[in-house]
Amino acid sequence: MTDWMPGNRFHLLENGEEFFPRVFECIAQAEREVLIETFILFEDKVGLRLHEVLVAAARRGVQVDLTIDGWGSPNLSDEFLGSLTAAGVRVHVFDPGPRSLRLRVFKILRRMHRKIVVIDGKLAFVGGINYSADHLADYGPEAKQDYSVEIHGPIVAAIHRFTHTALVQGLRHQRRRRWWRWRKHLRVEPDQLPHAGDAQAMFVVRDNVEHKDDIERHYRTVIRSARRRVVIANAYFFPGYRLVRELRLAARRGVQVQLILQGQPDMAIVKTAASTLYHHLLKAGVRVFEYCDRPLHGKVALVDDEWSTVGSSNLDPLSLALNLEANVFIRDRAFNAELDARLQRLVRDSCREIERETLGKVRGLDLVRSYIAFHVMRKFANWAEWLPRHAPLLKTQLDVRLATAAAKDHPLDEVAQ
The missing domain is CATH 3.30.870.10 (Endonuclease Chain A)
Structure with missing residues (x-):
């Protein structure tokens, strides 16, 4: 476990009615960087609104990284993903791979279930809300009851560092050094963030290596x-x-x-x-x-x-x-x-x-x-502990599109465009 970090402020957000407008507003105001991890992203009215604000942020020069789980977000269209990458959004898919049950049966058991947003290294959101319309009351009887928090203060630096590290560890080895080189100017340390409140905080994760319990x-x-x-x-x-x-x-x-x-x-x-x-x-x-x-x-x-x-x-x-x-x-x-x-x-x-x-x-x-x-x-x-463990793998959406094109005998240069 890490140590308690003082000087933070938390704002509770209940359900999509409170969470989505606030997150989208903060993304629209981002100046340098947006980092998002989510288990589920659906191409519904919530997903389309997220798509809109991420594209707008990327087009004005903000560095945007969106990580989705390949199992939790399986049905996003080529148009949806392609327009994100065309605008400059880096879309990363956790553990993508063949859909056959034989090859994926054990991968289903170990998913990227986190829901994190970090904006400009100064503001973060952590909670249980995915980007889907079933977190809104007007979805009907199946609408979900859920919570997230908006976070200000030094603990944001720890969340920011973790999210960057997760990206680096998931990327192919040859990209890692280049990643840190061009991301170095975005790093934020806790002492660089002013105290925002009186709350002590600890950011705790679960993984399958060092933080299993x-x-x-x-x-x-x-x-x-x-x-x-x-x-x-x-x-x-x-x-x-x-x-x-x-x-x-x-x-x-x-x-x-x-x-x-x-x-x-x-x-x-x-x-x-x-x-x-x-x-x-x-x-x-x-x-x-x-x-x-x-x-x-x-x-x-x-x-x-x-x-x-x-x-x-x-x-x-x-x-x-x-x-x-x-x-x-x-x-x-x-x-x-x-x-x-x-x-x-x-x-x-x-x-x-x-x-x-x-x-x-x-x-x-x-x-x-x-x-x-x-x-x-x-x-x-x-x-x-005896179940097969795979090292978390992230593929950019361009990698996925290239692989798909190869499988369909499409010219790779057409997809790369």
Whole structure:
């Protein structure tokens, strides 16, 4: 884990209605550089608006790098991507490759799931919101409930440095030295950014090499130190055994532990997996609420009156043991209070509490299922180590277009134009 960094300010952004206008406004004001990482980019009204502001930024001389996940953003048209690259946007695709199941089956399990924006090395956004219309309320019953944060202060330099490093590590070896040479003038150090507020912050990532359990470990540490309350709102909840144990121990020592989980999930298996833990959690005194208005996509939490987190990491096996994730951890009473007010509004207006009495006794196949699920959860992180790991690879969109043209026997010089 890194050290806490003082002097930061955070602004909570709830759902696409707050997030998209602010991000697009900041991109429109960028002077030097825009860096974006996202799992999902769809060619809908949100994706088209992002496309518009990125093209405009690139055309006025801003250096723009957009990294998307090849699995999460699979259906972008040639026209959409081609007009980005024609304007000067560098589009990077995480782990592109053949679509055959035989070649991609293990790649599906390890995805670039981060959602990060850094503008001019001075302003950042981190959270769980993708660039798709299903993060807007007018999408309908399937619109997602989610969160991000706007960040000012020295911690932005750490996020900026990380995002650059991820690009360098993902590019082909022969490009790396050239990349650092022409990007050197854009580097920002923490002491170059003025203090913007009173919040201490830590930027924590999960990868498959050096930081395999950093996010989960920080969760466990802060839950272990909780004295009054723990509130977790998480879309996909099926954490490791040790994290569940810390939640149960906290509840047993008198801490008020609230879990806000999906009641109207976007995938049925999500609720099935989480519900296998309900008896185990409720018995210890943990209170479980299901959000029922629409699918919950958030990944936020708070502990006592100061600590909070917002990010891309779910508390499930994919996020905790396989995917590439990024969270910010925050020590700030004002932000903690704001996040708590938003979450308690969900509990009050849109959730139903799960009661032990309504669950009934666990018998027969349900007992077997619960037993298997619990012990799979205990061992999953160890088993994940045996799954094939690939070094993160980024291809620029021009590389992808050249490869596609070669496969179709198109002249390469036509595509390069």
